[in-house]
Amino acid sequence: MSEKIKVGILGATGMVGQRFVTLLENHPWFELVTLAASAHSAGKTYEEAIGGRWKMETPMPEFVKNMVVKNVADVEDVVKNVDFVFSAVNMPKAEIRAIEEEYAKTETPVVSNNSAHRWTPDVPMVVPEINPEHYEVIEHQRKRLGTTHGFIAVKPNCSIQAYTPALAAWKEFEPREVIVSTYQAISGAGKTFNDWPEMMGNIIPFISGEEEKSEKEPLKVFGHVDEEKGEIVPFDGALKITSQCIRVPVLNGHTATVFINFGKNPTKEELVDRLVNYTSQASELGLPHAPKQFIQYLTDDDRPQVKKDVDYEGGMGVSIGRLREDSIFDWKFVGLAHNTLRGAAGGALESAEMLKALGYITKK
Numbered sequence: 635m636s637e638k639i640k641v642g643i644l645g646a647t648g649m650v651g652q653r654f655v656t657l658l659e660n661h662p663w664f665e666l667v668t669l670a671a672s673a674h675s676a677g678k679t680y681e682e683a684i685g686g687r688w689k690m691e692t693p694m695p696e697f698v699k700n701m702v703v704k705n706v707a708d709v710e711d712v713v714k715n716v717d718f719v720f721s722a723v724n725m726p727k728a729e730i731r732a733i734e735e736e737y738a739k740t741e742t743p744v745v746s747n748n749s750a751h752r753w754t755p756d757v758p759m760v761v762p763e764i765n766p767e768h769y770e771v772i773e774h775q776r777k778r779l780g781t782t783h784g785f786i787a788v789k790p791n792c793s794i795q796a797y798t799p800a801l802a803a804w805k806e807f808e809p810r811e812v813i814v815s816t817y818q819a820i821s822g823a824g825k826t827f828n829d830w831p832e833m834m835g836n837i838i839p840f841i842s843g844e845e846e847k848s849e850k851e852p853l854k855v856f857g858h859v860d861e862e863k864g865e866i867v868p869f870d871g872a873l874k875i876t877s878q879c880i881r882v883p884v885l886n887g888h889t890a891t892v893f894i895n896f897g898k899n900p901t902k903e904e905l906v907d908r909l910v911n912y913t914s915q916a917s918e919l920g921l922p923h924a925p926k927q928f929i930q931y932l933t934d935d936d937r938p939q940v941k942k943d944v945d946y947e948g949g950m951g952v953s954i955g956r957l958r959e960d961s962i963f964d965w966k967f968v969g970l971a972h973n974t975l976r977g978a979a980g981g982a983l984e985s986a987e988m989l990k991a992l993g994y995i996t997k998k
């Protein structure tokens with residue numbers, strides 16, 4: 635009998651769901667046993683349900699091809715054999731909030747890639763290398779939900795992953811005003827060039843809801859658990875972020891160009907030192923998907939580049955370069971992160987690994 639923790643995927647047929655499937659093949663701790671999607675896919679084998687819509691670079695793993703897809707709405711049926719689920723469901727936000735809570739209330743932890751619960755005050759929104767202590771709020775959430783085991787944990791939006799790690803590494807220098815422009819890959823919208831030909835040779839200067847997420851989510855990540863309130867209180871210091879988010883003709887990899895002011899006056903040597911020597915509990919715990927080195931600093935003038943750097947540390951690391959003084963702000967730099975690995979399914983998988991390592995996810 636397998637000792638691995640059994641996992642299901644809600645929303646298994648979408649692009650993030652497919653990424654979860656590929657990442658869970660031969661996972662050392664987790665065994666993928668259940669796939670769930672909309673009523674339209676339910677009852678079909680995974681291969682039939684996907685049809686011609688497999689969007690990963692590698693072929694569909696053999697072990698999932700004949701799994702019969704369950705209906706996400708049949709909660710009791712989906713949770714029967716699993717210890718926890720990943721959620722990548724595609725529904726209106728209010729419905730996602732409701733169904734993720736329904737799953738949690740069956741004592742099934744939910745690790746979600748969705749934005750629906752990111753601002754629920756007792757739901758931790760964690761980048762394992764930055765704010766794993768926020769998982770402590772789970773005890774308060776469990777009280778609200780009336781569970782002993784079930785809870786919801788989320789990861790932040792992909793767009794913040796290319797610059798928030800640098801802000802975390804530079805916390806002691808008190809980041810203040812930040813102007814960020816993101817150049818976001820089409821896979822962030824669940825698309826490839828085949829299904830979005832309009833993006834070939836094109837730039838679209840609008841991504842719905844993205845600027846608000848880019849500006850506000852880092853403040854929750856840098857917040858703290860208020861034990862009395864039983865919730866995460868967002869950072870209310872001097873950090874202010876403004877952003878523009880642009881869709882660019884790139885398949886994978888969100889780039890961010892950033893201008894930043896600090897409360898203190900760090901030297902370039904100090905800034906680079908804090909990036910390359912950034913350490914975290916995630917790497918110390920030896921999580922299967924935690925990068926050995928979270929942040930790489932690149933000195934060539936033409937890096938980070940999507941083609942050369944997006945797969946750094948298996949797509950789980952963050953690349954920073956072009957750090958230089960600015961004539962209006964203190965410093966400016968460019969960051970790059972893989973949006974569907976570090977920024978989506980990979981980040982959620984690493985979060986689940988951390989939750990398992992910390993004892994929040996166990997066999998039922």
Ligand SMILES: N[C@@H](CC=O)C(=O)O
Nearest residue numbers: 792793818822823973
């Ligand atoms: N909203 C993001 C999704 C992140 O992967 C985007 O559109 O790029």
